Amino acid sequence: MSKLTLISHHLCPYVQRAAIALLEKGVAFERINIDLANKPDWFLKISPLGKVPLLRIEEADGSEAVLFESSVICEYLEETQAGAALHPADPLTRARHRGWMEFGSSVLSDLWGYETAQDAVQLETKRQALISKFTTIEGALTDGPYFAGSSFSLVDAVFAPVFRYFDLFDTLSDSGIFDGLERVKRWRTALSQRASVKDAVGADYPQRLMEFLEKHSSILLRQSAAA
Template sequence: MPLPTLTLVSHPLCPFVQRAAIVLLEKQVPFERIDVDLSHKPDWFLAMSPTGKVPLLQVDAGHGAQDVLFESMAICEYLQETLPGASHYPDDPLARARQRAWVEFGSAALGDAWGFLNAKDAVTGQQKAAAFQDKLAQIDKVLGSGPYFAGDAFGMVDAVFAPVFRYFDVLDAAISAPLFAGVPRVQAWRRQLGARASVAAAVSADYPALSRAHLQRQKSWLAQPMDA
């Protein structure tokens, strides 16, 4: 059966979009990517997205059959279940459920990271930093020798955490390095994910500049130190 035509509706900075893009790139299937200006959402996008958010995945199976998926993990699970290539979950049901739980944990870590980056003041930023560091300490306890979350095989937990770690690649090392102090397994994992081809290709080359511009527009407490 031929593969469907896939279109990923995207935003250049969205970490949830990156999850889906990483899985698509790992599966090595062709797809089109369309970026949307979320500050001026087009009518066609609002008509497709129940939440008004990205990502969306348009799935065209041919013969006039087209569907739209929303929510990043629903999209990733669909891609995992329908596309060829290596599985992003283990076969064992218990191990698979465990990894899905860490996927949820990754979403919580993403929320703390986002709060840290976009905080308007140092007090709020430091509170979010502490919450993020607590989550890093939790996951450092369960990581093995790597290079990925479950060992040699790149999986869904890796696809979820890679965009979280990317946030900190655009910051000055004096800001980002202390957050990862004391979690050596996480540090090694972060480096490995950053070097993976699918992770690198999930964003455009101007991602760092776009990210810094976003923090400046949001009047983030980090914007001034980054420019200093």
């Protein structure tokens, strides 16, 4: 049996994708969190991009390999680990799912701009971008509870960390981003109740995210204080 170690960061949504996939597969793994503001030398030696997640695979014969990029890690786990399938068997449907995973990464790009916005104009620009993205995916969803209906997939693993941000953001203000998007809202609720999604972050995640907003002087906090 291989020993798997997930090199992680407490907040990183890309790490959460890999953690969710590991938990869904029921695979034993160790998790090591690092400080991305002070990356250890051993990490820089094995991370070509200097980013998390990394999956370190140690074989019984003493050999070792390191995978980087969350999508690569998730695909590897799907191909090598037993447990429920997280990708559709049909090649065309599987390709479509991969496309929606990439779409999820584009949502995260807008979300970064939203949470780090320091003025109202930038915040509104990113809010509108997020509304547009979620409106697009509303049209791709069925009656759920998950992206592909009753089966949990890697697309769900990608979007669960996206929705998690809003669990905190919703306590600061009403963004209106999900207004009228009933399928998206049902999907968000279903993902939040999934055990793998809950366990993909530590109990201190909300506190750490709040500290992140404070560090970046997010207007989300200033708006909340002024309300």
